Amino acid sequence: MAAAEPGRGTPVPARCAYFVERKKRFCKMTPAAGRRFCGEHGQQEEENDRKRIPCPLDPKHTVYEDQLQKHLKKCNSREKPKPVYFVQDINAGLKDVAEIPEKQVPISSLSKEELENLIIKLKKASNGLELCLKERILSHQALQEALNDPKNGESAFKHLKQQASILGNMEKLHLLGPGRCFVEFGAGRGKLSHWVDVALQNVENVQFLLVERATTRFKVDGKHKRRDSIFERLQVDIQHLCLKKVPVLEKKKLPVVGIGKHLCGAATDLALRCLVESYTACCDGENEQPAPKRSRTDTTEVASNNSADNEGNKDDCKPVAGIVIALCCHHKCDWTHYVGREFFKSVGLGPVEFHYFQRMSSWATCGLRETTTKASTSEDQTSDTEEHEQTFSKTESGSDTLQGILTVEERKEIGCLCKLLIDHGRIEYLQQRGYKAVLQYYIESTVSLENVLLTAVPSPSLIPEPTHV
Structure with missing residues (x-):
């Protein structure tokens, strides 16, 4: 200069x-x-x-x-006082450093035999899984006017379709109602919460918590005009967020609905643990340690125990009413934070296989990466920074796949299988803790390549249906 x-x-x-x-x-x-x-x-x-x-x-x-x-x-870079809901690494997961894998070599450095062995392990572990997810592409009347507005460009229209389907799935699960606190993880500009607010315009006693670790410009949550719903931003990494210490939840004791649109990689695992362990499991005391591990056959017992626990602590805390998260960026998952480690171990896999599978998961979309990137304008890239489906590095691209060994279609199939296996670990994690958890396609792949939605509700229900005031 x-x-x-x-x-x-x-x-x-x-x-x-x-x-x-x-x-x-x-x-x-x-x-x-x-x-x-x-x-x-x-x-x-x-x-x-x-x-x-x-x-x-x-x-x-x-x-x-x-x-x-x-x-x-x-100075804006000075360390600021930690909020009351900051608890160091409460949702981090793995604390045994001996189980954390050492840095692995890139997939491109693997021999043909090593790559083939990984694929064999992947297919063996996937036996018995539901490989074809059901489609539940829905919409919601709250977004109809915006969807029909010709002023919206292609990028905005795609985001609106995704938000409409997420709201449609929430309505299908009876999660849109009064007396609830909606916690949007990885909120970005807060658009998803904004549309939930629009859908609940005639509903009382609604609270919104928008969790985002970064400072965000052009926020939409500050523009809402309703007086009976409150938006509050929590600028904190999900890894350190203790929901039960958030003042508004301590005061109002509302059931929580966790939501997220394209919650990137490990952030999904941190959010699930934040909801299922550090919030629900800690309602009966001040101990922020994770809930004890349970075997895969304990689903019924867990549900009944959770129900009993909730009954005994009804005056202190309300558990999670539901979870609706659009998944994204499996190549950014991390074994340390991953909630499905027990599932991986149960099918003979460990941190080494997880490392390669999470890298290979990008093969599901990287075949279309170049076309997608070219079709996107700079405005598309900057208007919605919470959209992560185009953030690939060279290590996740086709050059990582040992050219000549696998075709583009084979890479795509293997990538989809890796994503499914990682997501199934999350489903089992939720099922073990008494939730009815499901994966489904919530939008067409032409709208978003990351088109899988994870939904979970207590099974049996751990909370009574909120009553209309």
């Missing part, structure tokens, strides 16, 4: 005269009166003898050395 030089044009009037080489333009910050450069680039002024140094909290910006202590107290 350098100051203004001949051939680079001139800076905008009343703007900083510093030329940002990386962006090929002049800085757009406003300098102080009588200055050519802004505070960030003030060291460029010949008459300025004050020294600027990189901020120790974030070296991407600088600060006057004689004002360092003052800056550290207000």
Whole structure:
């Protein structure tokens, strides 16, 4: 980066005269009166003898050395006080470091025999699974006007169709009703919660918690006009979120409905554990340890025990009323956080196989990756940052599949099988804890390549149906 030089044009009037080489333009910050450069680039002024140094909290910006202590107290990169609902690694899962696999070699480095052995293990473990998921492509009247609006482009229309089907499935499961708290994980701009709010416009006593670890621009939850529903954002990683310590849940004691649209990779596992263990299982005390493991044959016993536990703690806490999550990015799953480890072990698999299967899962969609990316404009990419289906690296692409050994169709079939196996582990995890959990296609693959929806409701029901006020 350098100051203004001949051939680079001139800076905008009343703007900083510093030329940002990386962006090929002049800085757009406003300098102080009588200055050519802004505070960030003030060291460029010949008459300025004050020294600027990189901020120790974030070296991407600088600060006057004689004002360092003052800056550290207000720097946006400073460590902020932890909220009351922050409990370190409460939903992280695996704590035994001995079981965490060492870094594995890329799939492209495997021999033909090693790859074939992995595929044999995959197909053997998948025997008996329901390979063809049912389609439950629904819609909801709350989105009909938006769906019929010709002003919406193709990208917006696809998002609306997905949100409409998610709401349709929620209605089918009787999850849209009064007296509930909707927790949207990986909320992004909060569009899914917004449409749930629209669908419940005549319903009272509704709360929304939008969980997002990143600072989000252009949020839609702040624009709702209803007074009887409340939106609250929780800027925290799901890994550290203890729902039962969120003040509004402590106060109102509402049943929780966990929702998410394209909840990326390990975030799905963290959300499931957040709902099923750190919230439900901790309702009867202050111990935030995960619930004890149960065998795969204990489903009925778990349901009855959970029902009994809930009966005894009815005044303290309400359990989870339902879970509706559109799954995404299995190649970003992590054995440490994965909730289906017991299932993998039961079919003779472990962390090594999981590592390769989660990488191979991207084969289900990477065959169409190039076409999809070309068809997307920059506006599509930036308008909905919560959409992850196009975030692939070279290690997940076709170059990772030992060219000449597998055809494109074979790679796609294996990728789908990997995704199904990982998702089935999540289903078994929920079933072991007394939930009726199902996987289904909720939208056409032409709308989204990540088109599988996980739904779960207590079975038998652990909470009474909310009464209309």
